[in-house]
Amino acid sequence: MTEKLSAETRGPLLDPLLQNGWEMVDGRDAIVKTFKFDDFAHAFGWMASAAIWAEKWGHHPEWSNVYNKVTVTLTTHDVDGLSTLDAKLARKMDGL
Numbered sequence: 001m002t003e004k005l006s007a008e009t010r011g012p013l014l015d016p017l018l019q020n021g022w023e024m025v026d027g028r029d030a031i032v033k034t035f036k037f038d039d040f041a042h043a044f045g046w047m048a049s050a051a052i053w054a055e056k057w058g059h060h061p062e063w064s065n066v067y068n069k070v071t072v073t074l075t076t077h078d079v080d081g082l083s084t085l086d087a088k089l090a091r092k093m094d095g096l
């Protein structure tokens with residue numbers, strides 16, 4: 001069972017993400033980023049790759065797609081806030 005990020009762990013895990021285009025969501029313990037691609041095929045291909053990792057890790061994004069953009073919100077519903085799994089999935093998404 002994953003745990004909500006503590007005061008000590010959230011800085012080291014979240015700061016690199018916040019410097020790489022992720023932002024805190026207003027009023028929620030969650031992070032959000034919009035990824036932009038050349039076109040729909042690239043956006044949807046990236047979503048398919050990310051979905052495979054999400055399913056493998058049992059940790060799923062809230063996301064939406066409009067043409068060449070994918071907006072992703074990450075949080076851990078089981079703990080009602082951010083956990084290490086969100087940082088792990090965010091890093092994977094940044095690297096795909």
Ligand SMILES: C[C@H](O)[C@H](O)[C@H]1CNC2=NC(N)=NC(=O)C2=N1
Nearest residue numbers: 058059060061075076077078079
């Ligand atoms: C049983 C199953 O693994 C859990 O419900 C998982 C599924 N995917 C999940 N995804 C996210 N983002 N948060 C969760 O708490 C979560 N829980």
